[in-house]
Structure formats: structure tokens, C-alpha cells
Amino acid sequence: MKKVFKLLKKEIDYAEIGGAPLIGIKGCAIVSHGKSNPKAIKNAIFQAIRYVDTGVNEHIEARLATKD
Numbered sequence: 001m002k003k004v005f006k007l008l009k010k011e012i013d014y015a016e017i018g019g020a021p022l023i024g025i026k027g028c029a030i031v032s033h034g035k036s037n038p039k040a041i042k043n044a045i046f047q048a049i050r051y052v053d054t055g056v057n058e059h060i061e062a063r064l065a066t067k068d
């Protein structure tokens with residue numbers, strides 16, 4: 001049971017996630033928790049890199065353009 005809870009804690013730990021993308025802007029903004037530690041900031045930076053590399057904004061714009 002301990003292993004399950006340890007994995008769950010890692011899944012929902014804000015420091016592991018880093019932050020959440022702020023959708024609706026032209027660019028990439030990751031919003032982090034107010035008491036983020038260095039690990040959370042590092043993960044937020046990596047999340048922002050992945051966000052840009054995968055072209056999230058471009059995908060959203062393309063989908064919205066086809067919804068007209």
C-alpha cells in the first residue's frame with residue numbers, strides 16, 4: 001500500500017508538476033503555486049519548454065479556426 005500512496009503523492013505533488021499553462025494568451029505562461037520551491041520552478045521551466053516544442057498554441061489556434 002505504501003508504494004501506491006507514494007506514487008499518488010508524486011502524481012499530485014505541485015513540485016513535480018511545476019504549474020499549469022495559462023490558456024488564452026499568445027505565448028506560453030506557466031502559473032506556479034505561490035510557495036513553489038526550486039524543484040517546482042525547474043519543472044515549470046521544463047513544462048514551458050515542452051509546451052512550446054509541441055506547439056500547443058498553434059494546435060489551439062488551428063482547432064478554433066476550423067470551428068467557424
